[in-house]
Amino acid sequence: KQEVTQIPAALSVPEGENLVLNCSFTDSAIYNLQWFRQDPGKGLTSLLLIQSSQREQTSGRLNASLDKSSGRSTLYIAASQPGDSATYLCALISSGSARQLTFGSGTQLTVLP
Amino acid sequence: ETGVTQSPTHLIKTRGQQVTLRCSSQSGHNTVSWYQQALGQGPQFIFQYYREEENGRGNFPPRFSGLQFPNYSSELNVNALELDDSALYLCASSTDAWETQYFGPGTRLLVL
Numbered sequence: 001k002q003e004v005t006q007i008p009a010a011l012s013v014p015e016g017e018n019l020v021l022n023c024s025f026t027d028s029a030i031y032n033l034q035w036f037r038q039d040p041g042k043g044l045t046s047l048l049l050i051q052s053s054q055r056e057q058t059s060g061r062l063n064a065s066l067d068k069s070s071g072r073s074t075l076y077i078a079a080s081q082p083g084d085s086a087t088y089l090c091a092l093i094s095s096g097s098a099r100q101l102t103f104g105s106g107t108q109l110t111v112l113p
Numbered sequence: 114e115t116g117v118t119q120s121p122t123h124l125i126k127t128r129g130q131q132v133t134l135r136c137s138s139q140s141g142h143n144t145v146s147w148y149q150q151a152l153g154q155g156p157q158f159i160f161q162y163y164r165e166e167e168n169g170r171g172n173f174p175p176r177f178s179g180l181q182f183p184n185y186s187s188e189l190n191v192n193a194l195e196l197d198d199s200a201l202y203l204c205a206s207s208t209d210a211w212e213t214q215y216f217g218p219g220t221r222l223l224v225l
Contacts, residue, residue, distance in 0.1 A: 004155070031211055032211075034213070034214075036216075041201070041221070042218060042219070043117075043119075043203055043216045043217050043218040043219045044156075044203065044205075044216040045216075046213060046214075046215065046216075049213050089155055089156075091155070091156075093211065099146075099161055099168065099169050099210040099211060100146065100158035100161060100169055100171060101146070101148075101156070101158065101205075101214060102158070103148075103155030103156050103157075104155050105153070105154055105155045106155055
């Protein structure tokens with residue numbers, strides 16, 4: 001059974017800092033991996049999707065990497081801003097017949113002005 | 114282009130009651146997935162519908178059931194509500210079962 005872990009559960013950084021959020025998974029047979037942002041009490045906003053054959057994806061100040069062999073993905077946020085404060089969730093679809101997203105518990109990020 | 118919408122936004126029910134949550138998928142999307150998110154946790158997969166057929170189910174009891182309609186909108190029904198069913202229920206749509214899922218704002222259910 002696929003398990004997804006995100007460490008740390010919470011992170012607080014000063015504005016302007018570059019930071020890395022971590023996601024690890026137990027089964028490397030994945031179809032794709034997504035990073036989402038969730039504001040308090042709200043739905044999920046997709047940030048980046050990495051296909052199994054890709055190593056990284058970039059969008060603006062965000063860069064996500066994928067290393068299937070080690071079961072890890074990272075989300076790099078450059079020059080953090082207070083508006084980046086949210087919970088960041090990593091989720092993946094495993095290969096095979098199952099098509100559901102398996103989520104980690106998220107990292108709650110606070111960027112201090 | 115209209116995104117994924119869900120109704121109602123909030124709902125309060127008592128234990129033992131039944132509830133129906135609704136989801137309108139994004140235009141052009143034929144797949145809808147439902148997730149339950151307890152406070153402080155990541156979403157848990159309930160089930161997925163593809164072209165009106167159930168296409169996968171997570172570890173939820175049969176009192177969680179669903180439907181997908183010809184216009185690809187969907188309903189989640191929960192019977193015999195329990196206190197632990199209190200959660201944010203999220204709906205996501207996609208162009209195919211394997212593709213990027215776009216999430217709605219969710220329905221917050223409180224069971225008293």
